[in-house]
Amino acid sequence: MKTIKGPALFLAQFAGDKAPFDSWDGITRWAADCGYKGVQVPSWDARLIDLQQAATSKDYCDDWAGRARENGVEVTELSTHLQGQLVAVHPAYDLAFDGFADPSVHNDPKARQEWAVDQVRLALDASANLGLTAQATFSGALAWPYVYPWPQRPAGLVEQAFDELARRWRPLLDHAEERGIDLCYEIHPGEDLHDGVTFEMFLDRVGQHARAKMLYDPSHYVLQCLDYLDNIDIYRERIGMFHVKDAEFNPTGRQGVYGGYQSWVDRAGRFRSLGDGQVDFGAVFSKMAANDFDGWAVVEWECALKHPEDGAREGAAFVKDHIIRVTPHAFDDFAGSGADEAMNAKMLGLG
Numbered sequence: 001m002k003t004i005k006g007p008a009l010f011l012a013q014f015a016g017d018k019a020p021f022d023s024w025d026g027i028t029r030w031a032a033d034c035g036y037k038g039v040q041v042p043s044w045d046a047r048l049i050d051l052q053q054a055a056t057s058k059d060y061c062d063d064w065a066g067r068a069r070e071n072g073v074e075v076t077e078l079s080t081h082l083q084g085q086l087v088a089v090h091p092a093y094d095l096a097f098d099g100f101a102d103p104s105v106h107n108d109p110k111a112r113q114e115w116a117v118d119q120v121r122l123a124l125d126a127s128a129n130l131g132l133t134a135q136a137t138f139s140g141a142l143a144w145p146y147v148y149p150w151p152q153r154p155a156g157l158v159e160q161a162f163d164e165l166a167r168r169w170r171p172l173l174d175h176a177e178e179r180g181i182d183l184c185y186e187i188h189p190g191e192d193l194h195d196g197v198t199f200e201m202f203l204d205r206v207g208q209h210a211r212a213k214m215l216y217d218p219s220h221y222v223l224q225c226l227d228y229l230d231n232i233d234i235y236r237e238r239i240g241m242f243h244v245k246d247a248e249f250n251p252t253g254r255q256g257v258y259g260g261y262q263s264w265v266d267r268a269g270r271f272r273s274l275g276d277g278q279v280d281f282g283a284v285f286s287k288m289a290a291n292d293f294d295g296w297a298v299v300e301w302e303c304a305l306k307h308p309e310d311g312a313r314e315g316a317a318f319v320k321d322h323i324i325r326v327t328p329h330a331f332d333d334f335a336g337s338g339a340d341e342a343m344n345a346k347m348l349g350l351g
Contacts, residue, residue, distance in 0.1 A: 032072025
């Protein structure tokens, strides 16, 4: 068994235009002060990283990561959630997702997709320069508008969508293989990879690619009423990354999974700060330890109620308390009889 590393913090929800959240030195010092040992970095945020330089300059990466270590944290992974989303966008979402891309490709879906693919590729190069082994991302979605089959979906619609999704991602997965990086898709509503079944549909189409991994986040499974503990055992070989995020689902006679178009505060299902929701993290961390997950436990703060800085500080302590330092030996070794093969045979009446 292996001990999970952590706690780490995903910085995407904290980067801002005011100190200490507006600079690499400021935000890494703040994260260390909160009790974190690592940070997961949104590669699209120029306040924190110059992705082009990171992809092309080992010296830049050494200096950038070295400053983080001097400030008390190490870089755990880069994230391309926003760029990955743009690898595959249904036209219904063109206007909504344009804001994720560089202004030079707005109102041009083809150019935006090419930009997104290049961004994911740059982040893989940067990850290699940083000596990292995994990268977080979204899959994007072509079929999501048809997730609830009314009117009935035409035959072959979903299959064609997944064929195309795989066609777009296969070259990136091959590039990830060349760089020694796992691409970890966050299984997330709004993405075509939103549960185990859809993840498997994708794997089938990319030839069970060794670099196609899963970013496990139990909060998204709570809100889908999916068994988040069984999921760990099913996909133990494919889970390459772990977001520690809490959620609660409290259906009423008025609303359920779909939330009635309400704000996050008023939805039956909503994200919560760690310890305030319904995820059984004792069981989650136990299964991760038993299954030899040795990556980082990365807090992703999203809460409809609590202040983010309070959630961050509480989250560091929460994860630290839940990480299991695995035992190097069996608990009952003290009672070992020192038997050998001959004695075993005699005990079984085979001597």
